Amino acid sequence: MRLQVEFQDVHRLSDGQVKHSSEVFYAGSVWKVSVQAFNDEDPQGRRTLGLFLHRRKAEITDPLRKVHMYVDSREKVTARYQLICPSKREVMVFGSFKQTGTLLPKAPKGWGWRSALLFDELDDLLQNGALRIAAVVQLV
Secondary structure (H helix, E strand, O other): EEEEEEOOHHHOOOOOOOOEEEEEEOHHHHHEEEEEOOOOOOOOOOOEEEEEEEEEEEOOEEEEEOOOOOOOOOOEEEEEEEEEEEEEOOOEEEEEOOOOOEEEEOOOOEEEEEEEEHHHHHHHHEOOOEEEEEEEEEOO
């Protein structure tokens, strides 16, 4: 799965504030990406922006649907994934497809990097005022 998201005004997030992408169905689960501001994660006291990948079990609420839909009922799954952020200087990549996989926790928790980006560096990452992130997921 490849999910491309765009977050507007991330530089205006206050401590603890979160923005979520829309959800996407993939392999029987629902996926989204979120960003969250932190004032207390960096040892030097700099503001950080965490990136998170979230997965939850899909729920079928329409019993009259004629379409067969696979639902992955597992509470936790193991996945390889990358969160990719293009910047003016480089492409920042978090995660790896070379690993054996990461056990993603059950909802509502997400998996990600809480101190991934410094607010001081956001100007290099913003494109037309928006932070763009591509999430690539492969279930193991």
